[in-house]
Amino acid sequence: AQSVAQPEDQVNVAEGNPLTVKCTYSVSGNPYLFWYVQYPNRGLQFLLKYITGDNLVKGSYGFEAEFNKSQTSFHLKKPSALVSDSALYFCAVRDIPPSRGGSYIPTFGRGTSLIVHP
Amino acid sequence: EAQVTQNPRYLITVTGKKLTVTCSQNMNHEYMSWYRQDPGLGLRQIYYSMNVEVTDKGDVPEGYKVSRKEKRNFPLILESPSPNQTSLYFCASSFPDAPLHFGNGTRLTVT
Numbered sequence: 001a002q003s004v005a006q007p008e009d010q011v012n013v014a015e016g017n018p019l020t021v022k023c024t025y026s027v028s029g030n031p032y033l034f035w036y037v038q039y040p041n042r043g044l045q046f047l048l049k050y051i052t053g054d055n056l057v058k059g060s061y062g063f064e065a066e067f068n069k070s071q072t073s074f075h076l077k078k079p080s081a082l083v084s085d086s087a088l089y090f091c092a093v094r095d096i097p098p099s100r101g102g103s104y105i106p107t108f109g110r111g112t113s114l115i116v117h118p
Numbered sequence: 119e120a121q122v123t124q125n126p127r128y129l130i131t132v133t134g135k136k137l138t139v140t141c142s143q144n145m146n147h148e149y150m151s152w153y154r155q156d157p158g159l160g161l162r163q164i165y166y167s168m169n170v171e172v173t174d175k176g177d178v179p180e181g182y183k184v185s186r187k188e189k190r191n192f193p194l195i196l197e198s199p200s201p202n203q204t205s206l207y208f209c210a211s212s213f214p215d216a217p218l219h220f221g222n223g224t225r226l227t228v229t
Contacts, residue, residue, distance in 0.1 A: 036218075043122070046218070
């Protein structure tokens with residue numbers, strides 16, 4: 001069974017400082033990994049994904065994530081945080097697609113609230 | 119504009135009164151899914167559908183029904199709502215292997 005852990009309920013960072021939101025996963029086979037962001041009163045929006053290739057993935061709004069297979073982690077990072085980055089962030093994992101014996105079904109972490117202070 | 123549309127955005131109802139939350143997508147996605155979001159529990163999948171007339175249970179299907187008669191629509195039905203179904207509900211859709219597109223959510227309160 002696949003699972004995702006986001007060990008921090010909340011991350012606080014000062015504007016202009018680098019930020020990291022942590023995610024670890026467990027999945028049989030090679031993972032499909034995603035980060036989503038949720039702003040107040042809105043649905044989740046896709047930020048970035050890792051399926052294969054370079055371990056450092058770049059996404060929307062200046063965010064990036066590093067896939068580390070040995071540590072089964074996919075931490076979200078940004079070099080310089082903005083107040084407008086304050087939101088709820090979700091990590092998700094999906095196993096291999098049906099065409100390769102898996103399913104579509106993603107598993108989400110519980111979310112990490114990022115608060116960027118001015 | 120490509121989007122997932124849920125209606126209504128807010129709904130207050132009483133225990134036992136049947137309700138339907140509609141979801142429609144205009145991107146020709148095969149996969150559609152319903153989630154509920156509760157504080158401290160994150161997103162939990164209720165039901166999903168891999169294509170027309172193909173639906174399956176997610177992690178928390180009890181008390182919910184779905185149907186997928188057309189590719190674009192995936193309504194969520196609560197036959198007899200109870201207060202423990204008070205939650206924020208999201209519909210999502212995607213192509214295979216692609217990121218999910220989410221609706222803006224339906225906040226349901228059952229008294």
